[in-house]
Amino acid sequence: MIKVETLGRIASGDEQGRFVFIQELPDDPPSYLVLTAEDADLKVAGGDEWVEDFASLEAFFEEGRWVVEWLS
Numbered sequence: 324m325i326k327v328e329t330l331g332r333i334a335s336g337d338e339q340g341r342f343v344f345i346q347e348l349p350d351d352p353p354s355y356l357v358l359t360a361e362d363a364d365l366k367v368a369g370g371d372e373w374v375e376d377f378a379s380l381e382a383f384f385e386e387g388r389w390v391v392e393w394l395s
Contacts, residue, residue: 325377325384326393327355330363336388343391345380355380363394 327345342363346356354376360369374380384391 331391331393
């Protein structure tokens with residue numbers, strides 16, 4: 324399950340051990356910004372990717388083989 328606006332840690336797949344946060348952007352339909360970093364504050368060695376819609380977000384997770392432990 325992909326959670327939006329919730330901090331998670333990538334448990335396996337590409338970027339294992341990094342933190343991830345999915346931000347929903349106010350488009351219609353919504354697009355998403357995928358933020359990753361080495362720390363939970365998303366300040367150390369971070370990166371971002373934009374995806375067009377939720378289906379693209381799911382494909383992004385599948386491509387990276389991400390299993391995420393959501394922290395809240």
